[in-house]
Amino acid sequence: MVDSPTIAVWHRDDLRLRDNAALDAAAADGHPAPVFVVDPTFYRSGMAADARLRFLHESLTALDDRYASLGSGLVFRHGDPAAVLDALPVDRIYVNRSVTARYGRERDAALFGRDDVTTFAVDGLDRTDRGRDEYDWQAGAESYFESEPIPAPDALPPNPLADGPTVDDVERRYGVSPTKRAVPTGGRDAAWERLRAFADRLDRYPGGIADPAAAEERTSHLSPYFQFGCLSVRSAKRYVDREGTDPRGIRLFAKRCYWNRHYSQKLVDWPGWTERAVNPVFRGLFRDSHDPDLVAAWKAGETGFPLVDASMRALRETGWLNFRMRAMCASFFTYVLQCWWKPGADHFYRHLIDGDAAINYTQWQSQSNLTGVHPVRIYDPRKQVREHDPDGEFVRRYVPELRDLPTEHLDRPERTPLAVQASSGVRIGEDYPHPVVEFEARREAARRRFARLADRAREALSDPEIRRRASLSRRHGRKTADDSETDAPGQRRLDDF
Incomplete structure (x- = not known):
């Protein structure tokens, strides 16, 4: 009898x-x-805030507990993955493929060619060398979502590997000490608890996506669990399809599940999304005007534009922000502050608990029009206050120095009469800053700059490879009774997801 391989x-x-x-x-x-x-x-690397590391560690502890319930356990090793895998006393290595870029992609490329490594890619993504014109991505995604999730084992034998460091050891070694608040708990059980609660109140979801205060309460908050794989996107979609009772909410959530896979496919196709502009005409755009002082004000939430400031403080304090506010802050950083996009995108990725390279960097490039296929869409942060925080709930929550300012002045505090400032206990320019830039002038300057580059950008898109990288899917892109209108045929806005 042949022994089973380890x-x-x-x-x-x-x-x-x-x-x-x-x-x-x-x-x-x-x-x-x-x-x-x-x-x-x-x-x-400095690219993950301590709160994201804590979420990872909670997820690992939960996974170990789940293995223990089946008779096995999760063993930890510390070090360079290649060296660690070489030292394992095993016969084979099985691993699911990730969607990554930068270091992770180089690491995987070096390891996945080994004879003892077998990879699996049951995630609805295409990793062949075929171009998207030769591959029906939509059909592949539909097949993935329509198939049954793989069941968990009923029981497992004990893990034969010797114990390594513990999660507590890792936290002490790297000084993990999170300061963010209201961060979700990592792990499979927490993921399923959140999914069930979301499905139970699905009727509240369609009207709670764009407004930042409502979104904190009414969106799914499943993205960190997707990012760390505590819950597969397929399992979540199929559960909502089956248990949700609000047809509109089911359709909206399904679209977001498809777009999660689509953005992952974009990064699989071209890892350069995290490093350089898709359209070469825009590489280095605004480096000549990149102002570290403006970047610092933006990061600190001290720009003098209340909804931008509230959003940036929410990101820093909680590690989460709804997509419309992510879009507005990205647009403001690039078009209005006229700063180079990459430090802004890196800052978001560092602080987001759900930091997903595929979604973060692809959408930053789209919102900054570094693709050349999107219109120049510049969010007016004052209009966004009036439309999406009309009662000032979100601004007052994260910018407490404006808490007692009358609502009618929250879109432009700098225009508040001095008498009102005095009665509200806030002095604009002292307690809260004046705007760091003149919005209208910056907006027009950005439009002129993009207009000067438009012909060259279109010419660059005549290269089929650049066009394929820059374009988003034309499926799920039409206006429906349930969703927002696209910015251009076949293109989606960040705040739609």
């Missing part, structure tokens, strides 16, 4: 047992040995 199941952003192709195959082919590699590069 198979390391290398977890990365798939911190679950259900809908896990690598674990399912390992259980069928041999003796699974679940392992997570604590990679120093991830911790030392």
Whole structure:
């Protein structure tokens, strides 16, 4: 009788047992040995706030508990993944493919060619060398969402690997000490609890997407669980399809699940999204006017534009922001402050608990029109106050120095009469800053600059490869009774998702 091979199941952003192709195959082919590699590069990069690291650690603890309930356990190792995997006393390594760029993509490219490594890609994405014109992405995504999630094992043998460092050891080693508040708890059980609660109140979802205060209460907040793989997008969509009772909410959530996969496909196709403008005409745009003082004011939420400031403080304090406010802050950073897009996108990625490179960087480029296929869409932050925070609930929550200012002055505090300032206990220019730039002048200057580059940008798009990278899917892109109108045929706005 031949002994079963010992198979390391290398977890990365798939911190679950259900809908896990690598674990399912390992259980069928041999003796699974679940392992997570604590990679120093991830911790030392500075690209993940401590709250995101804590969410990861909670998710790992929950995964270990889940394995223990089935008779196994999750073993931790610390170090360079290649060296760690080399040292494991196993016969094979099974791993689910991630969607990543930069260091992660280079790491995977070096490891996935090894004879002892088998990869799995049950995520609705195409990783062949075929162009999108030769691959029906929509059909692939539909097939993924319509198929049943892979069930979790009923039982597992003990993990044969020796114990390594603990989560507490890792937190002490890297000084993880989060300061953000209202951060969700990581892990499979927390993910399913949130999913069930969201489905139960799905009727509140369609009207609670754009307004930032409402969005904090009425959107799903499932994105961190998707990002770390505590819950697969497929499992979430199928649960809402089955248990949701509001047809409009079901359709809106389904669209967002498809777009989650679509943005991941964009990063699979071209990892350069995180580093440089898709359209080469816009590479280095606004570097000549990049002002570190304006960047600092934007990051601190001290620009003198209340909804921008409230949004940036919410990002820093909670690690979350609804998509319309993400869009407005990105637009403001690039068009109005006229700063180079990448430091702004990196700042968002660093602070977001749901920091997803595919969504964050693709949408920053889209909102900054670095694709050349979108219109120049410049959010007016004062109009956004009037339309999406008309009672000032969100502004007052995150900009307390304006808490007692009458609502009619919250869109432009600098125009508040001195007598009203005195009675409200706020002095504009002292307690709260004057606008750091003149909005209308900056907006027109940005439009003129993009107009000068428009012909060259269109010419660059005549290259089929650049056009394919820059264009978003034309499916799910028409105006419906349930959704917002697109900015251009086949193109979506960040705040639609």
